[in-house]
Structures are given as C-alpha cells and as structure tokens.
Amino acid sequence: MGSVHGRHGLRSLLVFLLWQLLLGELPRGVHPLSRRLSGRDHPGAGGSRELGGHRPAGAGAGARRRRSAMQPLQQAPAGTPSRGESRRGGSDQGSVPPTDERDVPMISRHPLQNDLEPLLLSADLSPAAVEVLLNLALGPAREADLALNTKLLAHESVSDCLAEIKGRGLLSREPLSDGRIELAGPRAFQRALGPVAGARLALLVRRVRKDCLGGLSLNPGLRPRPSLGALFAERLPRLAARLPQVEIKLQTVCNLRCRYCFIRRSAADSLDHDSARGMLVRARSSGCTQLILTGGEPTLRKDLPALIAGARELGFKDVQLFTNGLMFAYRDLVDACVKAGLTSLVLHVSTFDPEIYRRLTGRDLVPKVRAAMANLARHPSLSIEVISVINRWTVSGMPDTVRTTREWQRRAGFAWFANQLPFCCVYSSSWDHRKEILLPMEDSLASVRRIIESEGGSPWPLLFLGYPLCLMYGQEAHVFDLYITLARFFLSRRQIDHTFLDTMFQKPAACLRCRHEKYCVGLSRGYARIYGTSLLSPVGMEP
Structure with a gap:
C-alpha cells in the first residue's frame, strides 16, 4: 500500500506542478523561467512569483460595482482584463484574432518587471527583430514608419526583421487595407515563442491598445x-x-x-x-x-x-x-x-x-x-x-x-x-x-x-x-x-498600468539577484542596444 500511495502522491504532485505552470503560479524557486533568466534561484524562493499570478475573471466584481463613480485610481491587476477589454484580445488600434482563454494561459508581471526583451531573445529572436516586434506590439504600422521609429543599428534593416518575424508566424498573413502590418494573435505567439514569452507578449499587446x-x-x-x-x-x-x-x-x-x-x-x-x-x-x-x-x-x-x-x-x-x-x-x-x-x-x-x-x-x-x-x-x-x-x-x-x-x-x-x-x-x-x-x-x-x-x-x-x-x-x-x-x-476603470514599460526598458537576468529589482525600472532599451548591459551590477550580490 505504501508504494501505491507513493505513486499516487507523486502523480498528484506532478499534476499540481503542471497546472501551476500553466497558470504561471509556481514559487520563484521552482519556476523554470527564474532559472532560465537568472541561472540560479532568486533570493526569496518559496514565495509566489508575481510573473505568473492568476486572478479569476469574476473576482471582486461585486465590490467593483459598489465603488463610487469617483473611485481613486488603482493599480491594474496585470493579468486581469479591464472593463470592456475582451479576453479574446480585441483592440482599438488593430485587430487581434480571437482566441479562447483556455488555449492561452493567463500570465502577469509585477509592475516594473520589464524583462520581456530577455524572454524574447531566449526564444531565439534576433535583437533587431525584438526591436521591430515590440514596436508592432504598440499597434499596426507601415514599414516606412517602422524604419523611422525603430532603434536599428547601421547593419540592420526593417525588411530583414519583418522577414524573420513573419518566418516565425508572428505576423498576420495579410496587411490591413491601409497597408499597415500587424501582429498575429495570442495563439500564434504561444506557438512561436513558448508559453511564457508568448503569453507575456499577448499581455503587452492587450494592454497597450486600450483606451488610456x-x-x-x-x-x-x-x-x-x-x-x-x-x-x-x-x-x-x-x-x-x-x-x-x-x-x-x-x-x-x-x-x-x-x-x-x-x-x-x-x-x-x-x-x-x-x-x-x-x-x-x-x-x-x-x-x-x-x-x-x-x-x-x-x-x-x-x-x-x-x-x-x-x-x-x-x-x-x-x-x-x-x-x-x-x-x-x-x-x-x-x-x-x-x-x-x-x-x-x-x-x-x-x-x-x-x-x-x-x-x-x-x-x-x-x-x-x-x-x-x-x-x-x-x-x-x-x-x-x-x-x-x-x-x-x-x-x-x-x-x-x-x-x-x-x-x-x-x-x-x-x-x-x-x-x-x-x-x-x-x-x-x-x-x-x-x-x-x-x-x-x-x-x-x-x-x-x-x-x-x-x-x-x-x-x-x-x-x-x-x-x-x-x-x-x-x-x-x-x-x-x-x-x-x-x-x-x-x-474605463480608473486603473494605472505599467505593462508598456516592457517596450522602453529592460532588465537582464542579473537584475533578478538585485535587492532593488522590484522598484527599479532597469536600463533604457535604446541605450542597451548601443552599449549593452554590462554596467549593471546587482546590489547585495557578487557581480
């Protein structure tokens, strides 16, 4: 009986860990993302990693209805759509193909996490393609506009980056009627980038295109x-x-x-x-x-x-x-x-x-x-x-x-x-x-x-x-x-959101070991494109 209980206990543990992984709620010390980004467990392992927090859609609905019309501004729960924000990924600035929430696990980020670029690089995208991808995350754009607004180095081109992104299945098959290029939907992000990077990119796209x-x-x-x-x-x-x-x-x-x-x-x-x-x-x-x-x-x-x-x-x-x-x-x-x-x-x-x-x-x-x-x-x-x-x-x-x-x-x-x-x-x-x-x-x-x-x-x-x-x-x-x-x-909700900071700043893996990580925005992505991130040295840990 002991061996049967042991097998059942192991099976239950594996099912629990898989389910928590899909929801992004593994403790920091066992979440595979924290190991991939930092190379070691973050101090504070055993606590809940906010990157994967999940909130049920109906949580707090009654309390929200009871708030007055002049309610104060609140920090937006990063994994929860705001009022009128479809979980199917609709947008005001460009269409995001519908998807079912069950197909794309919800994922969140702590407000100043700002590590989407390292996640995208770990999915084998080139730095230049990441730059163009994050610009498109802000909304559909023409190739000429991307050439004007992206921070590309002399040897990099928008057309090469778009070819790379399209080859990964991250672009819609056809441009919009006005010639603008737009990203594909959340399920395509998941297939091309994996569950964590794909869900985080979907969160960014969903957030930055709201009425704000x-x-x-x-x-x-x-x-x-x-x-x-x-x-x-x-x-x-x-x-x-x-x-x-x-x-x-x-x-x-x-x-x-x-x-x-x-x-x-x-x-x-x-x-x-x-x-x-x-x-x-x-x-x-x-x-x-x-x-x-x-x-x-x-x-x-x-x-x-x-x-x-x-x-x-x-x-x-x-x-x-x-x-x-x-x-x-x-x-x-x-x-x-x-x-x-x-x-x-x-x-x-x-x-x-x-x-x-x-x-x-x-x-x-x-x-x-x-x-x-x-x-x-x-x-x-x-x-x-x-x-x-x-x-x-x-x-x-x-x-x-x-x-x-x-x-x-x-x-x-x-x-x-x-x-x-x-x-x-x-x-x-x-x-x-x-x-x-x-x-x-x-x-x-x-x-x-x-x-x-x-x-x-x-x-x-x-x-x-x-x-x-x-x-x-x-x-x-x-x-x-x-x-x-x-x-x-x-x-619509009088909430404050910081998800868009992923397009402006980045935190490399070393930042996870710094005592300031939760309240430091990191390093400008444009600066890092030119000079890199080697000047960063976590406080309280060996460089």
Whole structure:
C-alpha cells in the first residue's frame, strides 16, 4: 500500500506542478523561467512569483460595482482584463484574432518587471527583430514608419526583421487595407515563442491598445525601505503628494530643434481648441486631479491660457506646463497663464553656455531663457522643476548649470523647486544623432557625484532620471525613478498600468539577484542596444 500511495502522491504532485505552470503560479524557486533568466534561484524562493499570478475573471466584481463613480485610481491587476477589454484580445488600434482563454494561459508581471526583451531573445529572436516586434506590439504600422521609429543599428534593416518575424508566424498573413502590418494573435505567439514569452507578449499587446492616457504615477514597487535612508523618507511624501499626473500632448511642433529630443514633430499632431478641450475632459475622467500639458512647445498656442483655465474649471487642482520657456520671455504670456490658473512649471534648459545651447537646439537664445526666468520669478507661488539633460555636450558643464538654476531659486523663492537631471534618453532625434550626443553612462558618473556633493544636502531635490539604482549605490534617494514612474491610465476603470514599460526598458537576468529589482525600472532599451548591459551590477550580490 505504501508504494501505491507513493505513486499516487507523486502523480498528484506532478499534476499540481503542471497546472501551476500553466497558470504561471509556481514559487520563484521552482519556476523554470527564474532559472532560465537568472541561472540560479532568486533570493526569496518559496514565495509566489508575481510573473505568473492568476486572478479569476469574476473576482471582486461585486465590490467593483459598489465603488463610487469617483473611485481613486488603482493599480491594474496585470493579468486581469479591464472593463470592456475582451479576453479574446480585441483592440482599438488593430485587430487581434480571437482566441479562447483556455488555449492561452493567463500570465502577469509585477509592475516594473520589464524583462520581456530577455524572454524574447531566449526564444531565439534576433535583437533587431525584438526591436521591430515590440514596436508592432504598440499597434499596426507601415514599414516606412517602422524604419523611422525603430532603434536599428547601421547593419540592420526593417525588411530583414519583418522577414524573420513573419518566418516565425508572428505576423498576420495579410496587411490591413491601409497597408499597415500587424501582429498575429495570442495563439500564434504561444506557438512561436513558448508559453511564457508568448503569453507575456499577448499581455503587452492587450494592454497597450486600450483606451488610456499617459502620465506619471508613484513607483508601484515602493514599500517601506529603511535601507534607502532618511533623505528618501523625507522626500517621498512631498513627491507622492503630486501624483498621479495625467498628461496631454497638445502638439509636437516646437520652436527649437533639440538634437536629443524624444518627440517626432509633425504639424498633423497638433490638437485644435475643441479637440484639446475634449482631451481635458477625457483626462479628468481618469480620476486624476493633477495635469501635465506638454508638446512640442505648448506656449506656441494662442489658446494656452484658455486651456489652463478650462482645466481648472474641470477640477484639476494642479496644472503643470512642460516648456523650454522661450515664449515666457514675453511677460504678458507669463502673467496670463498664471492668472488662468497655472500652478507649476517644468522648465527645460540643459545649458547656459551660448555655443553649446546653439549646437544642441539650432538657435542661440540663452538671453531669452534668462528673460523668461526673470519673468517667472515675479510669481513665487509657482512650483518649478528645471529639467537639464545629461549628454556628451552638457555633461562637463552640468554642475554649473545646476548651480545657476539654484541661485535663481534662492532669489525667487518659489513654493517648490527641484532639479530633474535625465541621462539622455535614446528615442527619436536622440537616436538619429546618437554618435554626436550619447556617451557611456559610466562617463557621466563623475559629474553626477560632483553635483550631489555640492547640492545634495539642499532642501530642493536633485532627481536623476534613467540611472539604474545599482549605479547610484548610497545615493538612491537622488534617483527620480525610485519615486516616480511612467504610467498609463485606463479610463474605463480608473486603473494605472505599467505593462508598456516592457517596450522602453529592460532588465537582464542579473537584475533578478538585485535587492532593488522590484522598484527599479532597469536600463533604457535604446541605450542597451548601443552599449549593452554590462554596467549593471546587482546590489547585495557578487557581480
């Protein structure tokens, strides 16, 4: 009898493990994905790995119906479709062939997991094909658009990548009627990539094509972290109080041509007044009360004061403007925007050196920037953040740039002040000019240290963007991404989602061994395409 029980027990265990694998709910220490990605068990083995969490479709339905219409924003359960989101994979931007949920096991990701690229590479796709595949995941596109928007190296071509993707059965058999190419459905992903990578790609496609708006949220992986120190604990409440923020891009037209810009400009992208007003209404329906108006350059719009006033009338408590400031050299425009209800400003100025400013932007307009700063100083009730991009041309002078902006704050006494210092992101124009403006991240760290040594003790935060936390050991409290994360807001459910970050960042296998993994976004995929990921070194473990 003992042997029979033993065989039955073993059989039951195998059935249980197979079922859990299909649902993606194996503990971290026995999930085959964790071994394939890390080469060893992750610390914390035995706990439930969030990559595979499954939630029944009806869970919490009654509670959701009881919530009021003004319910606060919630973190979207990554494996659960939002209201109106078909489990059959339908989309607003392109059709995804229907599939039965029983054929494609549900799978999820923790909000900042960002390891889809390594999963796709482990399925034997080339890095270039992964780049094109992730662009198509955002929606159907023409080959010419892919050539413009993908980050391909000189020896790589879109046509070769599409041939590789099509050969794996990941493309629909025929283009759409307008010539756009689209991906096949979830079952094709499963067949071509395997159960984990296929399900994760299906999750990305399903999520990014929903009715949503972009913005910023509190880092979803944050928990009480004594190891991050007193400065982090002090700054977190002030930064969290301004979140979440929903963003409206009014246009892509700009009066500068920054060689490191991450926006592709097109006059066709500009919203007329009625469309912009409609976007304000949609943004308010997200439940957010804090708004960012971006461009291009929004101050070029004659209706900007009216849009700001309209946003305040709709109930936005904080209206923030993202601007290069040049039009604020005209005092009347500054006064009109503040009178209309402007509460905060992100001023983009990466250098005060006239020659470097001209090389970066195409125009020598530093005197106008200084005039704008003088006009803004007349309104100390504003909250001000200065954003200065670290690139090959600005890195050596960045300590002086930060010092100049803080002298401005000392004189003006704005209600809130901070410096945002992003490492040059690798998108659009910055990719086109990468040989001129990009530099290895390690080469910027000496300048980063000098800025922190000089200004890190100030009450006005220094916030470095794009730096993985392992590179800022001991200085994590100065990392923007530790507090604030790019987000999308599902309007139908008032939920916050971060699945799209898989298209922007990546975490190689080594990141699973880092103490910061749950709340670090990882490394820019564009940067990794050029320089690789060897600079990453897990904190608390041997490199």
